[in-house]
Amino acid sequence: MLFRMAAKTPYLGEFEQLLLLAVLQCGNDAYAVPIRKTLEARTGRRASRGAVHTSLDRLETKGLLASRMGEPLAVRGGRARRYYALTRDGLVALRAARLALRTLSSGLESLLDLHP
């Protein structure tokens, strides 16, 4: 079952996984600014603006994210926000990646967990 699913679901890079999780964390307010903030705040690493947008685009092309444009806003100099949400496929792929990680690390808790 696990292998069938893994074969069907697209492969997720590490940064892509983090992005999908950040989108979920942001809920209804998931557009580039809070996504990047969440990512940087929770992982403690810098994410370049270009990389965030490129990866969001790519995830959308892969069908893992869906997006809609908001209204043009004065605070953005008359530009609109693009809001993202996970698609069903996106959720499936994220679950598969997490499952793989959990399966592979089972029994290694004493080594991998920070507070054993």
Added chain:
Amino acid sequence: MTVTPPRLAERLARLLSDRAQWDDAIGGDLREEFAAVAGAEGPGRARAWYWRQVLDLAGDAGSRRARSLWSFLRSVARPEGDSPMRSLGHEIRPAVRSLLRQPLSAAVIVLTLAVGLGTNAAVLGMADALVLRPFPFQGVGELVAFAENRPDDLFGQYEVAPGNYLEWKEQATSFSEMGAFTIDSFNFAGADRAERIDAGLVSGEFFSLLRITPAHGRLIDERDQAPGGDRQVVLADALWQRRFAGDPAVIGRTITLDGVPYTIVGIAPAGFDFPSAVSLWAPLALAGDERANRRSYYLTAFGRLAPGVSFEEAAAEMETLHARQREAHPNDLRDRRMWVQTFSGAMIDAGLPRILVLWQIAALLVLAIGCANVANLLLARGATRQRELAVRTAIGASRWRLIRQLLVESLVLAAIAAPVALMVASASFGVLRGAMPAELVRYVAGWDQMGVDWRLGLVTLAIAFGTALVFGALPALQASRPSPHTSLKDGGRSVVGSRGRLRRSLVVVEVAIAVPLLVVSGMAAVGARQFASGPQGYDPDGVLRLRLVLPTSGYPDAESRRRVTRQLVEQMRAIAGVEDAASASVLPSSSSNQRRDLRIDGRPIDPARIDSINFRSVTPSYFDLMRIPVPGGRGFGPSDRADAEPVAIVSQAMAERYWPGESPIGARIKLGAETEPWTTIVGVTGDTIDDWFSSRRAAAAYVPAEQVASQLVNLVLRSTLDPAVLADSARDVVARVDPTLAPFDVGTMIDAIRVRTTGIRFIGAVMMAFGVIALVLAAVGVYGVMAYSVAERRQEIGIRMALGATASHVLRQTVQGGGRMAALGIALGLGMGFLLARLMESALFGVVALEWWLFAAISAILASVALVASFIPARQAAHMDPVSALRAD
């Protein structure tokens, strides 16, 4: 009040970001986060924060590029796989190593090449976007345009008479479809005020020929051609967004153009902008007599080649058809001719390809100068590496092997320079896009499409390799010719007479190439200055203009037009702070013109060759207000009413052309058709510059607005008020007199001149950039050679000084060396400069003139730059300590 980020920082951020990611993505994010930081920490902190983001973006962009450059270098230096690549690798790896041994000179070479290749790529990219592929329509290659212009009038519009077009459409078999369009403008009524818009009147085939599909609703098609069924419009995306906020529900609604209701049936897709700058499209309804009209040539016709028909076959058929039409209608079609052209070739500005050719020549010359510099640097490298090469020869390397190694080094340099050149080109596109005002960009098809793409990349790489062979060949031949025994001797003098001569000749060539470049850039700059700020024949300072067109629906007869013109002028005059107001049918420096056939009483006329002259109908105070002198006869006055004797005032150019050596006052002329009344000339005025492009000293005739009431009303107001405030009051006056009239081109005369001269000023600025690059490269060349020869002759100079030569002697001698090279180069270059100046004159139709003082000035500038460039190494030589110079080595 919102705080906005620093302009410069935002621009930089935009340049550093991926273009597709800027607008709604990174640009918006930065704005939003900036506002948040400003709210929390104050605007000063926020500005600093924004600059930090720019630095981050720069870092990201840099590492992106470095990564791709690095992986490219690694792939050539350490190829894996099959053996031919491996053998190439064997050649390339030592080449890369050897270049890295002298990184500074390698960097200078790469930069010089990148500037030369980059300017070329920029011009090629422009030509590609503007001339080769300006129209992004599907299958545009199969579209063919027709014209029946007179042979001497190829630069006008593509002109076709409706009667002829309809016959082609019926009879031509080479085309699967044929259509036509023309451009008209309308007063588009709004809620409180009207707006002037351009519209394309198009045949039913227009959109299907261009393979355009609607964004909403439908487009104009066959249904709309029926008489009476032509009150439909398709809106352009821009107008739809601006006036209807992009609401799809506008379909079915009615808008009013020149007082006539039209139904909106569809919206064109965003980005579709043909003919350039129209706001909407309406059906071209050819009905009744118009279907047989062979006298007025106002259509542009084009068709799509039927499958399997070649361009030549189609052109031949059209020419046969047209020959038959000329036989059938000899009077109407007498000196017309059929021109068949590709669609893209026909629709771009006729002068553009010539200017691009000129720029391309200039760019190639810049590249040639760059190549000469690089060849010189390589010669210098070769000289210092003579011992290394001699050792290799001594242990058995063939001369061919050495040449190959040196050439591979040049190719590696070119391969590194090509991507840098594309960055230079990409930056130039950014500058070019920013330099052209928006009001003109929309008329230049393809301007937005300029950019670096894979095709430009390939071409640039190919040119880079080509130039590598050119600049690498000479040094390779030279350096591979060592005589092992002299070079291997310790402290052997590496200077061979012929090598120094070769380097000096390269600098002479460089200076010689720089001369013509500087001549044409100087010409363009002088021309541009003259047109923008030289004498105009009138005083544009403090004059505001405002244009109107009176539609036939509201103003059917001369009397109604007279009345409204009078009313407008009087009410404009009544605005507080306005000294005077007047009206003219055509103003200087505007995009429109009126011409009339000229007949002179008592002179025989050849009906096939009637002269036509500029024609303007003006109110009496026009000349006073514009400060156009009236040196002969009188101006117009209140007595020149509609029922009085018809009178005219002619321009000096016209007086000199038709009445040379005598006074035209009292002569009688007819303006326009044979049926017009005879008009007596009562005065002569000074000439005005109407158009920088063609009619500098044009023959012009003025008539009183009371006698010839025009539909074109251009109001001019002389005032010391702030133009913006005055413009508002003037618009109010128009809205009061008739709210359906739409004022357009509202602004100062100074602005009008500025807009009309943008083209020439732009050409001048680009040429100037070429000139400056050429000058800098030539100076670097002279400096390089002189510095190198001083360094090489250290011992010789040391001996001379030890033997009693003074510092000033050494200084003089060295500067003289540089001066001789410059003088020879300038002398050779002046001939080329003369030829290129002639080409420039023809490309710009006498806008620029060959001026001898310019040649003198440029020679002086080049000579002084060369002297300064050789003075620096000369001073070093003169201040050398002879003892240490002799001890060295």
